[in-house]
Amino acid sequence: MPSSLVEYPCNRLFFRDDRVVRARDGILRYCGLNPSLTELLDVAVHRYAGRVAVEEDDGRALTFSQLWTSAARVAGGLKERGVEIGDRVAVRQPVGLRWVEAFVGVLLAGGVPVGVSPALDDTQTGKVIEDSASVLTLDGDLPEGISYIDDGAGPEELVLLSYAPDSSGSLRGVELSNENLLSTIESVVHARGFGSEGLRNLLVDPELHAIGSLIELLSTLVVGGTALLTTNRDAASWRGTGADVLTAAPDVLVRAAEDARATRFVRGSVRWIDYRGSGLPADQARLLRRTFPDAKHFLCWGMTETCGSGLALPDECALTHAGSVGIAFGGMEVALFGPDAADGYGELLCRGPGVMRGYWNRPEATAKRFTSGWFHTGDTARIDGNGFVRIVFGDIAP
Template sequence: MSSSFVEYPSSRRFLRDDRMVRGRDGLLRYGGLEPSLSELLDIAVHRFSDRTAVEELGGESLTYAKLWQSAAHVAGGLKAHGVEIGDRVAVCQPVGARWVEAFLGIVLAGAVPVTVDPAWGADRVHLVEDDSGAMMTLASELPEGIAFIDDGAALEEMALLAYTFDSGHATGVELSNENLLSSIESIVHLRAFGDAGIRNLVVDPDLQTVASAVEVLSTLAVGGTVVLTTSTEVEAWWSSAADVLTATPATLLAALETHDVTDFGRRTVRWIDYSGDGFGMRDAAALREAFPGAKHFASWGLTETCGVGFVLPDGCGVGDVGTVGIAYGGMEVALFGPDAERGLGELLCRGPGVARGYWNRPQETADSFTGGWFHTGDSASVDDEGFVRITSRKAVA
């Protein structure tokens, strides 16, 4: 039986974004993006200089002006150590303000951050350092020098090198400025963030994942405050007075099993995002009962899609729970295989957030990225409204 390639249109009931335009290469893209991540954030810094940009729950906080100043000095320190435009520099910092300073310092130096989890064993960290060719690893004290800001980057240039280990070895995913900026735009549009100053409590044991980095950056882009914590003590969360709560479904459900949500928490949280794989109707009902006044978004993405791609948006019926949702942010979906015309097959994605390929792996890039489409390796079904359900995950070597 021969295989078929079938494109499936996105849902027209939810999340339309009229800013998307189709380019000559056939991809939907955001028009009018800033040329680089540094320039997007520079605008935010000048608009919101006195606002708090980053806050550690119960600890240090930095205004936009102070964060930018600190990051510029880190960039100057990197330049003094010989870091050049396009060099890779690893970030191996615990969750907190210093992680953001290190990440942005690398960006302002014109270098490429390589995100590393401090909890990884030494062998894995060294594997990523060697594979990426990292010039330095920012694992303790941050370098300082004369303030430096590179503003010459372009949309097509690599802005982040993120690693996945699904294939049994370290594989770097090249993410461009356009990938990151498009993902930021899609998150801001998805949740209808304004620039009044949201407070986004990000509950995360590490910031190594692309989804976590995009979460931080999308909050900074609109002049919000990123409140960072690894604590799963719910009482501590409410002290932040956050109106956005971002955590994995497992983290939220585990917290709710041991702590009741206070009335104050129910009033303050206006958006709740639980990123990860699909979850059951009982779990979704429990989260809605705990936060009845909030807009709920269950999102799903891969490193290769810059952490975004599908979402079960607020307003969907309980019958839709169990899917990974519908494509958004210019993402388009196709299926490949003998049953593709019946809505079953390998899931393919394309869009402005999809990576350009794998670092120094031309054959894997050629196999996984064809004609603008990324072959996820996952089997999926797509219904008539564009809702995607993962039926089996890619085998891990």
């Protein structure tokens, strides 16, 4: 039987956002976005100047104003070192304030940050730096100079080069535009119902070089929240943070749910728990619900190529649809490809404002992953009649 491409309608009962409209190219897009990530952050800085933006384990913190000032000086230092508009700059810093200063500093200099995982060895790091043609690597003291802020970027311009492994394990750069990041941030903030009252989001062991963790950070900052960065997975250490949002990998949350010390903490303060993955078994979903009874549960699925987002399991469906990664949201649409696509089984395809521009310097690889504007995720999935997606098994893409 020949393969076919079958589109599946979005479930309109959850995450509805009237700002999303279909553009002339057929893609659902957000209306009224800021033209660039830099401008969106600038709005937050001026609105929440005195609030704490980022805080580390040891209590060191930066207000929004302090972060902007220090990042602008980093940008000035980068300009003095010859960084031009659109130049790639590798960011290889440990998780903490300096990583955020470096990332924002590259943006303010008009450069394109290239996140480099600290887990990569020197050979792998060298390959990323060489492939991206990064003109500078920020892996030690940050440069400082006269404050500089570039704000001339447009929605379609490259704002981030994020490296992810292909099916063979080789790293390749994923081009993400301002529109990709801005749309994803808007969708996450809307879906979670984040307000501007000043939430405190505890990001447990975040991999800030990866797009999923970065979106968590940025979604917190744009609503005037505080990103609490910790590499400590011991739930007992979280009790004094005052966090009302807990963001962690599913296995970390499950271990915390089994820890009586964490249970006392989360029952009293946590209003949201956020995690990513390909679905939770029913027993783990029930455990998290018992441990976090008053919190909204937000499971998100995404790939680097979809800006780390695209599907989410609504809070009210965490138990009834355990094992599912949820429904498309934020302008994302889904389809299945294969001989059984009409029966709800096949390769998962995505289309939306968060889908990448393409692979860096790999036009052939890019072309292979798109069919009529649909991105081939390489994941096999089932989609039911209500639009809920269940990942069946892993990567099958070229």
